[in-house]
Amino acid sequence: MKIRPLRDRVVVRREEEETTTSGGIVLPGSATEKPNQGVIVAVGDGAYLDNGEKRPLGVGVGDKVIFGKYADSNTVKVDGEELIILSEVDIYAVLES
Known part of the structure; x- marks a missing residue:
């Protein structure tokens, strides 16, 4: 199935959650925060x-x-x-490499 957002909305695939801290501590799923970065899959x-x-x-x-x-x-x-539907105004920045 495909998804096509309407007007000024975008569909974003959230990045994977980090499960290990920089010190090497493995976090359980309930202790991790959902990342606020992702890749746009449809506009x-x-x-x-x-x-x-x-x-x-x-x-x-x-x-x-x-x-x-x-x-x-x-x-x-x-x-x-799991995908997120956002309005364009809910996007704060584009990460460029």
Whole structure:
């Protein structure tokens, strides 16, 4: 099944959780925080401005992004994979290498 976000929304695959600290301590699943970084897997077609024009999104598929810590309220499962649907304004930054 494919997912296609609407308007200014994006679908993000969250990065894997860190299970070991820098000191080598292994953390149980309940003690780890969900990462606030991920990779965009789908984007909408753009946001509509007040004058009716469509503005394309500033991010694209494959971009690694940082988003809000509590963004998982819009979590969906597609083919057994947990994905997050965010509005473009919920993305804080794009990580560039």
